[in-house]
Amino acid sequence: MADNIQKEMLKTISILMTTAFAFVAGSAWNEAIQALLNEFLEQGSALIGMLIYAVVVTIIAVIVTLFIGRLMGKVGIDIEDE
Secondary structure, eight states: OHHHHHHHHHHHHHHHHHHHHHHHHHHHHHHHHHHHHHHHSOGGGHHHHHHHHHHHHHHHHHHHHHHHHHHHHHHTOOGGGO
């Protein structure tokens, strides 16, 4: 019973950590990358830069999420039950 509770706590913590990481990383880099794009791109091409930025951030978020999921799998916690 205690083992199930501990696994459930680790599962919940891993989900919260993944969500928090995505939020903090997005917030931290958003303005810096916007400023960088505004500096190097003309006003009309800023939209293309923002789309590239969104794709790159999405790829990074997926990789980190998969990494955390694999770590939880090694511990024996299946986070795909949700």
